Amino acid sequence: MFSGGSFIYVPPGVKVKHPLQAYFRINAENFGQFERTLIIADEGSEVTYMEGCTAPKFNTPTLHSAVVELVALKAQRFSTHGTEWASNVFKPRH
DSSP, X not given: OOSEXXXXXXXXXXXXXXXXXXXXXXOSTTOEEEEEEXXXXXTTOEEEEEEEEEOOOOSSOEEEEEEEEEEESSOSEEEEEOXXXXXXXXXXXX
C-alpha cells in the first residue's frame, strides 16, 4: 500500500549532472502518508537523489511511512539524502 512516490530509471552510462529531487508534504492532522520510491541506476550510471518531506506542527500525531528501494546495477556512483521530522511525526525505522 502506498499513497505516492517516485520512480527513476537511469540508463547505462548516463551521468545525471544535477541532483534529482522529490518533495512530499503532509497537510492534514491524523494523517498517514505511505510513500514508495524506486530508483534503478543501470551499469556505469551516476545519479544523486534528494528527498524532502515536511509537515506543519500539528497537535495530534501524524504518520510517515516510506520505502526507498535502490537498485544499483554496477553503477559507478549512487548517493541519496533524506529528511528529519518533528518529534510528533512518527516514522518507522528499520
